[in-house]
Amino acid sequence: MIDFLRNILGKEAPRSKNIAKERLQLVLVHDRANISPHLLEDLKEDLIRVITNYMEIDENALEVQLNNDDQSVALVANIPVIKMKRDYQDLRA
Amino acid sequence: MGEVIVITSGKGGVGKTTTTANIGTGLAAQGKKVVLIDTDIGLRNLDVVMGLENRIVYDLVDVTQGNCRLKQALIKDKRFEGLFLLPAAQTKDKNAVSADDMKKLCEELREEFDYIIVDCPAGIEQGFKNAIAGADRAIVVTTPEVSAVRDADRIIGLLEANNLKRPKLVINRLRADMVKRGDMMNIDDMIDILAIELLGVVPEDEQIVISTNKGEPAVLDMNSQAGQAYRNITKRVMNQEVPLLNLDYETGIVKKLKRLLGLKG
Numbered sequence: 124m125i126d127f128l129r130n131i132l133g134k135e136a137p138r139s140k141n142i143a144k145e146r147l148q149l150v151l152v153h154d155r156a157n158i159s160p161h162l163l164e165d166l167k168e169d170l171i172r173v174i175t176n177y178m179e180i181d182e183n184a185l186e187v188q189l190n191n192d193d194q195s196v197a198l199v200a201n202i203p204v205i206k207m208k209r210d211y212q213d214l215r216a
Numbered sequence: 217m218g219e220v221i222v223i224t225s226g227k228g229g230v231g232k233t234t235t236t237a238n239i240g241t242g243l244a245a246q247g248k249k250v251v252l253i254d255t256d257i258g259l260r261n262l263d264v265v266m267g268l269e270n271r272i273v274y275d276l277v278d279v280t281q282g283n284c285r286l287k288q289a290l291i292k293d294k295r296f297e298g299l300f301l302l303p304a305a306q307t308k309d310k311n312a313v314s315a316d317d318m319k320k321l322c323e324e325l326r327e328e329f330d331y332i333i334v335d336c337p338a339g340i341e342q343g344f345k346n347a348i349a350g351a352d353r354a355i356v357v358t359t360p361e362v363s364a365v366r367d368a369d370r371i372i373g374l375l376e377a378n379n380l381k382r383p384k385l386v387i388n389r390l391r392a393d394m395v396k397r398g399d400m401m402n403i404d405d406m407i408d409i410l411a412i413e414l415l416g417v418v419p420e421d422e423q424i425v426i427s428t429n430k431g432e433p434a435v436l437d438m439n440s441q442a443g444q445a446y447r448n449i450t451k452r453v454m455n456q457e458v459p460l461l462n463l464d465y466e467t468g469i470v471k472k473l474k475r476l477l478g479l480k481g
């Protein structure tokens with residue numbers, strides 16, 4: 124969009140180093156996710172710790188994965204809830 | 217007790233061997249006892265860059281296989297008393313050296329030398345694993361290109377996974393004119409992406425080609441900009457604070473750099 128406006132306004136196109144930087148940043152998200160098989164396991168454990176403060180979940184059925192496509196990387200989690208915690212008190216209330 | 221420093225990159229041809237020769241020679245010129253190890257078995261090059269190719273009798277594989285004593289394989293430099301090269305084997309099996317061999321070798325050399333500089337082959341195969349096996353610290357060389365920076369990132373991850381924490385970055389072949397017009401990533405861009413500490417920046421310089429032709433590392437050439445960059449890098453390897461070369465960027469970048477290096481404005 125910004126590029127589009129720039130073109131309309133007759134400003135120069137983005138310099139190639141900016142394109143290089145953007146492409147690198149995206150490709151490294153993929154690369155870094157690929158080379159650390161322990162990352163998802165660690166992330167899972169952390170997620171469980173945080174979520175069980177609020178609700179009871181089925182830890183064994185919990186699924187976390189990184190979905191890659193050409194344009195983006197998404198963290199997708201499927202977390203079956205068994206029940207909400209009754210004793211949760213909203214401390215901010 | 218000496219220190220073992222490995223020079224890595226991931227992508228080939230970005231300047232590992234050039235950097236090894238220049239840092240090693242630079243350290244020797246500062247009066248240090250230095251040995252350079254070429255671990256690029258089958259593609260040995262450090263000998264020609266150092267101008268020592270005619271003196272080779274034994275090599276790294278001869279040492280690890282016990283065909284000769286370590287002392288016999290060390291080639292004395294032409295210029296400096298305290299500088300030696302342990303050349304790679306050119307014809308032997310690439311897998312003739314193991315990570316354990318390298319560890320032992322580095323331990324032995326540590327007793328005699330102030331610095332052991334290990335030139336790593338390209339890639340992340342056995343040769344890479346061998347080269348880093350005995351190292352205390354690592355230097356990662358990259359050029360300001362997408363593919364080289366990407367591979368550098370991969371290497372940094374592998375180094376850290378192998379307990380070589382906080383490797384330092386050498387950016388090689390930077391062209392100030394291209395950076396200025398926005399057609400080459402600048403130093404900040406690369407530091408930002410790789411999130412590691414900068415050891416130094418070497419400009420693209422035809423003196424590197426000329427010095428390689430002659431087998432005389434550019435660090436000894438007082439008229440070469442790359443040589444000056446390598447003299448500064450050498451001092452930083454010795455933990456001295458040296459401001460970055462002014463390669464004529466916008467002043468903002470230079471200021472930030474100095475801050476990065478812990479130097480004032």
Ligand SMILES: Nc1ncnc2c1ncn2[C@@H]1O[C@H](COP(=O)(O)OP(=O)(O)OP(=O)(O)O)[C@@H](O)[C@H]1O
Pocket residue numbers: 225227228229230231232233234235256261336337338388389390418419420421422424425428442
């Ligand atoms: N700053 C520079 N300016 C100009 N040329 C350079 C510079 N640095 C390196 N070169 C040239 O680039 C080529 C590759 O350098 P070098 O052999 O040091 O890379 P390498 O990373 O060791 O390669 P390999 O992965 O094959 O071992 C050489 O021809 C060298 O002269």
Ligand SMILES: [Mg+2]
Pocket residue numbers: 232233234256261335336337
């Ligand atoms: Mg090389």
